[in-house]
Amino acid sequence: QKEVEQNSGPLSVPEGAIASLNCTYSDRVSQSFFWYRQYSGKSPELIMSIYSNGDKEDGRFTAQLNKASQYVSLLIRDSQPSDSATYLCAVNTMAGGTSYGKLTFGQGTILTVHP
């Protein structure tokens, strides 16, 4: 079974600090990786996508991908109370060597940013 694992937290950081969220995945041939944010009772909202090894920055967010270690992370700089949410790692997994776009999600990390 292809799995995506996240530390469920909760992760609590003070306002202005860096929050670091981690994710590992088991499907070695995965090509597309996503971080979504989900507020309670709402749908997943895309934060970042990453496809190549290395770092990708967008504003206060940086995604890091290491395919050799099967590891993807999200850093949130200058964390704000409005960043408090559940962060979902999602991986585009294959079926029999073919991708139909299915996303496999981790269980999510609950982030709380306190003033």
Next chain:
Amino acid sequence: EPEVTQTPSHQVTQMGQEVILRCVPISNHLYFYWYRQILGQKVEFLVSFYNNEISEKSEIFDDQFSVERPDGSNFTLKIRSTKLEDSAMYFCASTAGIGETQYFGPGTRLLVL
């Protein structure tokens, strides 16, 4: 900005009843998906749909479930005979290409009594 829409936002039904959940994907997208999330659990893939046919389905997506694109805009999920364990949030998603970002609708909260 284009978005995925879903109706209804909430649905309460009796066990054994049929429900149809509706989605309007983003207009130029070609790939469509249904996911569900039981309260407190992870988001789970149900089915993917492309070119008017199912391309992949999960073990959850048994004979009680079906999907359809009845016209050029709507994408529906039908549950023929609902069970208590079908109570969940159901999300529709769409994307322009495989491996690209999937955009999620706001969800339908289904409660089976």
